[in-house]
Amino acid sequence: MQTIILAGGRGTRLDPFSRILPKPLFPIGDKPIAEILVHQLQQAGVNEIIMCLGYLADFIKMYFQDGSCFGLKIRYSVETDPLGTAGPLRMVNNLEENFLVVNGDELTTLDFKALYAHHVAMKADMTVAVQKKSVSSSFGVLEIKDGQIAAYSEKPTTSYWASMGIYVINKKVLSLIPENKRFDMPDLVQRLLLEHARVVSYESEDLWFDIGTMADLEKAKQEFQGGTFS
Numbered sequence: 001m002q003t004i005i006l007a008g009g010r011g012t013r014l015d016p017f018s019r020i021l022p023k024p025l026f027p028i029g030d031k032p033i034a035e036i037l038v039h040q041l042q043q044a045g046v047n048e049i050i051m052c053l054g055y056l057a058d059f060i061k062m063y064f065q066d067g068s069c070f071g072l073k074i075r076y077s078v079e080t081d082p083l084g085t086a087g088p089l090r091m092v093n094n095l096e097e098n099f100l101v102v103n104g105d106e107l108t109t110l111d112f113k114a115l116y117a118h119h120v121a122m123k124a125d126m127t128v129a130v131q132k133k134s135v136s137s138s139f140g141v142l143e144i145k146d147g148q149i150a151a152y153s154e155k156p157t158t159s160y161w162a163s164m165g166i167y168v169i170n171k172k173v174l175s176l177i178p179e180n181k182r183f184d185m186p187d188l189v190q191r192l193l194l195e196h197a198r199v200v201s202y203e204s205e206d207l208w209f210d211i212g213t214m215a216d217l218e219k220a221k222q223e224f225q226g227g228t229f230s
Contacts, residue, residue, distance in 0.1 A: 001044070001045050001046045001047060001048075001096075001099075001100065001113075001116060002046065002047075002048045002049070002050065002095060002096050002099040002100065003041050003046045003048075003049050003050070003099065003100040003101070003102060003112075004049075004050045004051075004052060004088075004089060004092060004099060004100070004101045004102070005024075005034065005037065005038075005049055005050070005051045005052065005102055005103075005104045006052050006085055006088060006101065006102070006103050006104055007022065007023075007024045007034060007051050007052065007053055007060055007104030007105070008052055008053050008054030008055060008057070008078075008079055008082070008083075008088060009023060009054070009055065009105065010055045010082075021056070021059065022055055022056040022057075022059055022060055023104070023105045023211070024037075024060060024104040024105055025059060025060060025063060026105075026211070026217060028107065028217075028220050028221055028224045029221065029224040029225060032063070033104070033105060033106075033107060033211060033220075034060070034063075034064070034104050035063075035064075035070070036107060036224075037102065037104065037106075037107065038064070038067075038070050038072075038074075039070065040112065041072075041100075041102070041112060042070060042071045042072050044111070044112035044113045045113055046072060046100070046112070047072050047073065048072060048073045048074075048075070049067060049072060049073070049074045049075075050074075050075055050076070050077060050092050050095075051064070051074060051075075051076050051077070051104070052076075052077050052078075052079065052088035052089070052091070052092065053076055053077070053078045053079070054078065054079045054080075054082060054083075054088075057076070057078045060076075061076055077091045077092050079091065081180075081182075082182060083180070083181070083182055083183065084182040084183050084184040084185075084187075085103075085165075085184045085185045086177055086183045086184055086185050086187060086188040087177060087178070087180075087181060087182055087183040087184075089101065089169070089174055089177055090174055090177040090178070090179055090183075095171045095174075096171070097170060097171055098116070098119060098120060098168055098169065098170050098171070099168070099169060099171065100112060100115070100116060100166070100167070100168055101166070101167040101168070101169055102165070102166050102167075103165035103166070103210070105210070105211050105212070106164070106165055106166075106208065106209060106210045106211060107207075107208075107209045107211065107220050107223075108164065108166070108204075108206055108207060108208040108209070109206040109207045109208075109228065110129060110164070110166065110204050110206040110208065111206075112166075115127065115129055115166065115168060115202050116168055118168075118200075118202050119168035119200070119202070122198070122200045123198065124168070124170070124198045124199065124200040125169075125170050125172070125173055125192060125197040125198045125199060126167060126168070126169050126170065126173055126188070126189065126192055126197070126198075126199045126200075127167060127168040127169075127199075127200050127201070127202050128163055128164075128166075128167055128189070128199065128200075128201055128202070129163070129164040129165075129166040129167065129201075129202045129204055130161045130162060130163060130164060130201045130202065130203055130204065131161070131162050131164055131203070131204050131205070131206075131208055132159055132160070132161055132162075132203075132205075133159070133160055133161075133162045134157050134158065134159045134160075135157070135158055135160070136155060136156070136157045136158075137155050137156055137157075137158070138155065139155065140152060140153065140154045140155065141153045141155075141156050161201070161203075163185070164204060164208055164210075165185075165210060167185070173188070173192065173197070176188065176191045176192065176195065207223065207228060209223070
């Protein structure tokens, strides 16, 4: 099983720390974020990882090298200009029919093997791991029809499905990604829907941290100390 780890972002919300260290190498306990992720993937049966790099790429390459110390093969694809979250996939060669894609700045207890099996069983072109989130309004919310108030809810809570930044993709999808242009995952999903491709969800209630801020990093550290990701 192959996995692409997207690890080329600048990490601007973690500035100034991200000026000297790429976000995937930020420590959680005694290990970088990406090392915890690599270990989880290896335990799930992944035997090859392709890291798509950009910002401070050499730091990540020096740390992981060929992957032999982590029990699998690691190779690299390096972008010279930012290509978004889907654009880098077009640069990767020698992919299997289906492969995982994971952001390199997140931690989760999601079962990667089960996600992959779900994708294959559904005969999907793309599977998106999703998690239900809720947001509460700070205001009373009105429904208005023809100038008349039809309903009034006091600070309602709205639920929605959030993408976890974890996917399984069939390689035939790559032809829909433009070469050498910025292209994000939402763009790819929209393109697939226009093509009437089979895009399915994988619903997860697992622990999930998208580490974009220092507050996110501190929460993840607390979970690590409790043994969640070890």
